[in-house]
Amino acid sequence: MQGWKDYQEKNKDRFLDELLELLRIPSISANSANKEDMRKCAEKVQQRLLEAGAASAKVYETAGHPVVYAEKIVDPSKPTVLVYGHYDVQPPDPLDLWHSGPFEPVIKDGRIYARGSADDKGQFYMHVKALEILSKTNSLQNNIKFLIEGEEEVGSPNLADFVAAHKELLKCDVILISDSSMISMENPSIDIGVRGLAYIQVEVTGANRDLHSGVYGGAVGNPITMLAKMIASCHDENNHITIPGFYDDVVASTPEERKLMAEAPYNENEYKNDLGVKELWGEKGYTTNERTGIRPTLELNGIWGGYTGEGAKTVLPSKAFAKISARLVPNQSSEKITDMLLQYFRKIAPVGVTVEAYNLHGGEPYMTPINSKAYQAAAQAIETTFGKKPIPVRGGGSIPICSILEKELGVKIVFMGFGLDSDNLHSPNEKFDLVNFYKGIETIPYFHKYFAS
């Protein structure tokens, strides 16, 4: 549509400036020190939604960080799209690996570098700007609702309650989420599933205090050594996960599905070069796309214990800790796997140490059908602006709220991610390409158009 294109072209610098302003707010949901930044960010989102054409926008309190809700109802008899996104971001650590401040966005080589640029401020903001285009060009044919939360990166602990308490408000025909990626701009794709998550912390205690490693070394259980043994026991020589029952509920993909997946563009050398590794690692018998899409995994997210400073300290530490998470696929249950992990680590505690394990967060895997009207509208929109039919793929990440949203609102989710796997999500130097940002804004109005028709 020429009118949409003209409007975007005229306003594109302002669109970017507004996003940069959002990116400057350190809305780290995991850090209690950023509580006020979270509120500030929510209020800024509310303001921008109103300016973009929402008839109403409100910041709702929750037991945790606030939720932003906005809507533009053109005609209650028309289809309603609920856009879900999140304004919170991952912690930026390790800070010393960033080339510029995580909350001081810079544009370099056509990319926006900042924490949250792709995950998810840059992506949900495309929807805010798409609303603006549709509103200002008087071409909105359906109803749009926005649900922008502030706790996605910590497992959305309060969103389920919020959704359950506001079912009527959030009533819709489809939920649209841009919080994932495409294969590439040349090979646009649509995620048809996300993995679930079970995230635990394990704490190993030896003696009741740090000890001198000379005086006690060799006679008392070392919690780091024991934790290492426990972690080492989780994968066998084929990199299968050894925890009893872990794979029990996995729905195996059919040979046809695997054949289709194998057709997606993938260049192993490019993949390895991008990551700077000589060899890949993974479960025997599966390809990289399968390992990150249709197979569950168990990853160590963090470990610490003893002396970690400069030089040498001859300490036999009292405690060691690890953060461990599993990515889950249909039909694994986050709760069941969490319990399985907790029980496993408690049970294999070696002699000489005690082990505590507890749940940090989780979410269910989610799949969306490709024959729905909403999926077809998304595919058609992408084909319109990219000139190429999108490939359906299984995403490796998790959006824990998906299964809750579907359960509470009774509708399916469609993923329209415009990021790239190389966006450094959750890593230093997170970025979002300007061309992806603008292409997303260009594409989303077509989704509404096709879905409304």
Place this chain on the structure above:
Amino acid sequence: MQGWKDYQEKNKDRFLDELLELLRIPSISANSANKEDMRKCAEKVQQRLLEAGAASAKVYETAGHPVVYAEKIVDPSKPTVLVYGHYDVQPPDPLDLWHSGPFEPVIKDGRIYARGSADDKGQFYMHVKALEILSKTNSLQNNIKFLIEGEEEVGSPNLADFVAAHKELLKCDVILISDSSMISMENPSIDIGVRGLAYIQVEVTGANRDLHSGVYGGAVGNPITMLAKMIASCHDENNHITIPGFYDDVVASTPEERKLMAEAPYNENEYKNDLGVKELWGEKGYTTNERTGIRPTLELNGIWGGYTGEGAKTVLPSKAFAKISARLVPNQSSEKITDMLLQYFRKIAPVGVTVEAYNLHGGEPYMTPINSKAYQAAAQAIETTFGKKPIPVRGGGSIPICSILEKELGVKIVFMGFGLDSDNLHSPNEKFDLVNFYKGIETIPYFHKYFAS
């Protein structure tokens, strides 16, 4: 000697105040930020040595932290005792486990709580005060030299050069060191050996950046998982160290030596209760005293990688690190074992990650004969003030400088440690019992008396 006793009794409060003043200086040799504190501490030691009766005392520059040397030569034809000690301390981390500030000494229940109270400020200061007693009561019959260094806790990297360059200055008949412990005040003991040390750091690198554990999890080597596997491979099910060749040079203790060791007082329940553990851990076939005395060990001193903050971050980290050290026994060589460890970790690097390993510090094991005149003088001194013959024991800690001192100066070392294993060396809440401090000061003059006669 009544004169010594009277002098000590009259001055005991000042002796303690002076020690507390030393303990307030955060002389952490491993932290470059404490460079000025190191100098301040060296100068304070110099001042106290002069006040105590040293004829001269000087702060010598080295490539690292300064060395304090002092002497009182009564008659060049008389025997000379060189007292070795160190004014540097271990880093105080983890700070949150201290009940009071590590550099704000407090006296509680008859104990001095502070970093360095036992290791080694409190112990070398007993020798300074013993010199004062001998000087002020005009009863010094031999020559005393002091060599108080500032880099013991980081492996004395510059002391060998200093000693080699000052052989004439340091010439002596015996080296006396109080940097170890006794079994208890009821069961005084003398260390007849210390273990050697090989301390390395291992760095495991997976991808060239931190990754999203959902997008890449399962397809790329996780450096924490790999590091854990490497660590887990170091001990077998009997807690023997599996590194090829590790035990090759160990001189096995004779059945007679082991029988003697078994006679030392040891109560396993008390030992476990003190440490707060239900079960001990160690090499099969050896007792606790043997595990910490005559057997080499491999301990994890620190580990870190990935996200270690509050909450959950779904990161697949780029790097993981470990600090690993071995305690060595005669005739293991620190250099040889260090190389062995470095080669081992480089060689077992799993597919998908790269491993770097490098030496942090080390020192040779050391044994002292119990039939020497100096050992006999120490044993007699302890019997005089404790009313009980000391038991010869093998210490578990390391004093890397021992073998260097012996090699350069051509004399043996005698250990007169007045600390206790429960002094929390290298741990939070390090302490030194007042009674031990004063008993040490009372005992040391007798050593000089018996050694001079």
